[in-house]
Each structure stands twice: as structure tokens, then as C-alpha cells.
Amino acid sequence: MERNNRKPVVGITQGDGNGIGYEVIIKALSDPRSLESFTPVIYGSSKVFGFYRKLIHNLDQMDTYVIQNASEAKPKRINILNCLPDNVYVEPGQSTPEAARSAITSLERAVADIKKGDIDVLVTAPINKKAMDAEGFGNTGHTEYLQKEFNAEDVxxxxxxxxxxxxxxxxxxxxxxxxxxxxxxxxxxxxxxxxxxxxxxxxxxxxxxxxxxxxxxxxxxxxxxxxxxxxxxxxxxxxxxxxxxxxxxxxxxxxxxxxxxxxxxxxxxxxxxxxxxxxxxxxxxxxVNFTAGLPVVRTSPDHGTAFEMAGRDLADPQSMKSAIYTAIDIFRNRIAYDRLQAGKLGK
Known part of the structure; x- marks a missing residue:
């Protein structure tokens, strides 16, 4: 199917697993109607997803599907790509080295997949920059990391x-x-x-x-x-x-x-x-935080890890929803714009 005629595949990194990332992701995807317009792939852990899913009240049944590669993603399912160890441990509200390493792994795997074309856009959940730096991340944030990964002159x-x-x-x-x-x-x-x-x-x-x-x-x-x-x-x-x-x-x-x-x-x-x-x-x-200047589309909610409310079913998912739909809109706008410019050059 032609790329712009199918549902976009949205890669979503888990961010810091001890923050509100999973909660806002789960809430943002809780309405099954959202799966009619895009296919989500969450880079993280089905175990951690299940842990936070149980802490959120008044949620209907969610159709999840565990995969090992983004190419296996199924439409109309919340695809969870297991890229973390089976014994991953969660401590809501705490800054830990394990959570920082998991955030790095999630991001690296998602970036590798968007480079291959297995996902169409990238949405990143909040990270703990200081903890990730202590684990050798070597960047002050997502923006700087992505600039290096895609060799962008400026972003x-x-x-x-x-x-x-x-x-x-x-x-x-x-x-x-x-x-x-x-x-x-x-x-x-x-x-x-x-x-x-x-x-x-x-x-x-x-x-x-x-x-x-x-x-x-x-x-x-x-x-x-x-x-x-x-x-x-x-x-x-x-x-x-x-x-x-x-x-x-x-x-x-x-x-x-x-x-x-x-x-x-x-x-x-x-x-x-x-x-x-x-x-x-x-x-x-x-x-929404959008990184312009990259060859790929990347967005993120405009809030942080919010450790103080993690695991308490208090986080508002609206910014995450906006990040997902903004990424999809930009992805489609780029296709339309590039086609228009190519048409002008062809005249």
C-alpha cells in the first residue's frame, strides 16, 4: 500500500518508566476509535505496561499485541515492542539508574526503526535528563541526541x-x-x-x-x-x-x-x-514539542516526568494525545508539500 494511503505507524518511546510516561500513553490510547487512524508501537515492556494499566481506573478493555519487531505491528492493536529485560523493575516516582538505562534503550531502538522505515513518526515520552546523563547518554536531551543521530546541521x-x-x-x-x-x-x-x-x-x-x-x-x-x-x-x-x-x-x-x-x-x-x-x-x-529540521517527524508532550504524581492515576494525557496527532498531521503535510514541490519542478 502506498505510504500516504495507509494508516501511519506511530512509534512511542516509554521515556522514564518511573514517571508518568506509561500513564499518559495508556490514557491517550484508551479510546479504541484512535486506532482507526493510526497504528501505535510502544517501545518498552509489556510487563511495565500491564503494571501501570492496573493502576488506572475506569478503563475499558484495551487490545494489545506483543511484538519483537516493528514490522510485526498489527493495525487496530496497541502494539508493545518488548525491548527491555524481562526482569525490568518499576519504582514509580523514583529516579533510578535502571529507569534511565531503559529510557535510553527504548529511544535507541525506536530511532533505529524509524531510520529503517518500520515506523513513520516518533513520539517520545518524558525522560530524566540528569539520570540518563549519569548512565552515559551524552546528550542534554532528545533534541540534541536526534540532531546527532540524523546528522542534521541545525534543528x-x-x-x-x-x-x-x-x-x-x-x-x-x-x-x-x-x-x-x-x-x-x-x-x-x-x-x-x-x-x-x-x-x-x-x-x-x-x-x-x-x-x-x-x-x-x-x-x-x-x-x-x-x-x-x-x-x-x-x-x-x-x-x-x-x-x-x-x-x-x-x-x-x-x-x-x-x-x-x-x-x-x-x-x-x-x-x-x-x-x-x-x-x-x-x-x-x-x-507539543516538535523537532523541526530533522528528516523524520518527532514530537513529544511539553511536560516532564512528573515523578510527584507517578503511579497515582493523576496525569492528564491531553499533551500526549496532541503529540501523537500533531506528528501524524506533520507527516501527511510533508508528503503533500513534497509532492506539490515535485510537481512544480516537473512543469
Missing amino acids: LMFMVSESLKISVVTGHVPLKDVPTLVTEDKIVNKLRLMSESLRRDFGVVAPKIAVLGLNPHCGDGGLLGDEELKTIIPAVRRANDEGILAFGPYSPDGYFGLGHYSRFDATLAMYHDQGLAPFKAIAFQDG
Whole structure:
């Protein structure tokens, strides 16, 4: 069957098995109608799945199928790919080396399968970055790991929802390092990635992107910092010269406080919390973390492991649901966009 005419195969990593990953995955897949539009493959353990399944109340029967390879996945089933040892141990709410190693194994297996084409998109459940680093993961997060795995020159941590799309120039770095890492070239590169992703992944014909300042009040003409004058404004002008509809810089407090973000297709912030704090305040329930710039589609819920509520049937699955369906939408948008571009070249 032609790739875009069949149900997408959605690979879902378990994340940290002691967090809320399994709970939000199970709840997100609990409605059997969801299996009419895609085929899920969970990378983890049928034993751990069963453990969390019993802790969740008011669930109907779930049609699961245990597999050893993604190519064995059955439609209309929740496929569980056993890639962890049979004696895997679960301690809800605890950070353990075993859980970190299991998260790494789950991710590595899923990435290997998406490279082979056995799954169509990748959805990653939350991980404990510190615990994984202690076990030799060697990356500060999913985004950095995937960039290396796919040899991507640059990638974009793109937080998306119905009401707001936002990305950052600098990601998981200490705040003290941000001013030196915010360069004109980096801003322009991020704007290129954003513009291309909005066109190809989200179907925006002529995307308009707002750029935020770094300093309070955008530096007040240099009084509170000169990064806007020396770096950000020149970057916006360079992007404009390339045909990118970038505007700014805007002062973040007024920009979000007055709802100006609704006038743009996306927003580029300078550092992690400048962008993610307002995003989670505005769109936490249905927010999705999407990695733009990769040759494959990867999304994730916009929340963490939430150890404090693990195993207590308290986790809200809405962000996981949004991550799954956003990945499917992007996958289909890319097929349509690429076909359109190929058609134009063929004329």
C-alpha cells in the first residue's frame, strides 16, 4: 500500500518508566476509535505496561499485541515492542539508574526503526535528563541526541499548539551563556528553519514570524544592553533580504501580555525560559514539542516526568494525545508539500 494511503505507524518511546510516561500513553490510547487512524508501537515492556494499566481506573478493555519487531505491528492493536529485560523493575516516582538505562534503550531502538522505515513518526515520552546523563547518554536531551543521530546541521525545538507556536535561539544551556550564544548567524539560521517548517510541516503559505528581544524593553536603545542593536535587528534585516517575513524585536512582556502573538504564525525567543514559560502558561494542556529540521517527524508532550504524581492515576494525557496527532498531521503535510514541490519542478 502506498505510504500516504495507509494508516501511519506511530512509534512511542516509554521515556522514564518511573514517571508518568506509561500513564499518559495508556490514557491517550484508551479510546479504541484512535486506532482507526493510526497504528501505535510502544517501545518498552509489556510487563511495565500491564503494571501501570492496573493502576488506572475506569478503563475499558484495551487490545494489545506483543511484538519483537516493528514490522510485526498489527493495525487496530496497541502494539508493545518488548525491548527491555524481562526482569525490568518499576519504582514509580523514583529516579533510578535502571529507569534511565531503559529510557535510553527504548529511544535507541525506536530511532533505529524509524531510520529503517518500520515506523513513520516518533513520539517520545518524558525522560530524566540528569539520570540518563549519569548512565552515559551524552546528550542534554532528545533534541540534541536526534540532531546527532540524523546528522542534521541545525534543528529547532519548536513548541506548537493551536494558539501559539514558539521556538528559541538557545536551548538547554545555562542562562549566563545565553548572551554570547545569541549571534546574528544563529538567529538567521533559526528563522530559516522556522519559515521552512511552517510552510512544509504546517501548511502556512507565507509565514509571519515575530522575533523577541533579549534585554528588558529591548535594551531601551542601548541603555539596558546593545544586543538588539548589534545582533537581533541586523539578523531580522538579513532574514528579510532572504524573503523571510520576520518582524521585531519585540519586548516579551508586552508581546505576550497584550496577546500580540496572535498576529503572527510563530515567535522566535532568544532563550529557553523566555519562550517556554509563556508557552506553558498559554498552551500547557495541548502543547507539543516538535523537532523541526530533522528528516523524520518527532514530537513529544511539553511536560516532564512528573515523578510527584507517578503511579497515582493523576496525569492528564491531553499533551500526549496532541503529540501523537500533531506528528501524524506533520507527516501527511510533508508528503503533500513534497509532492506539490515535485510537481512544480516537473512543469
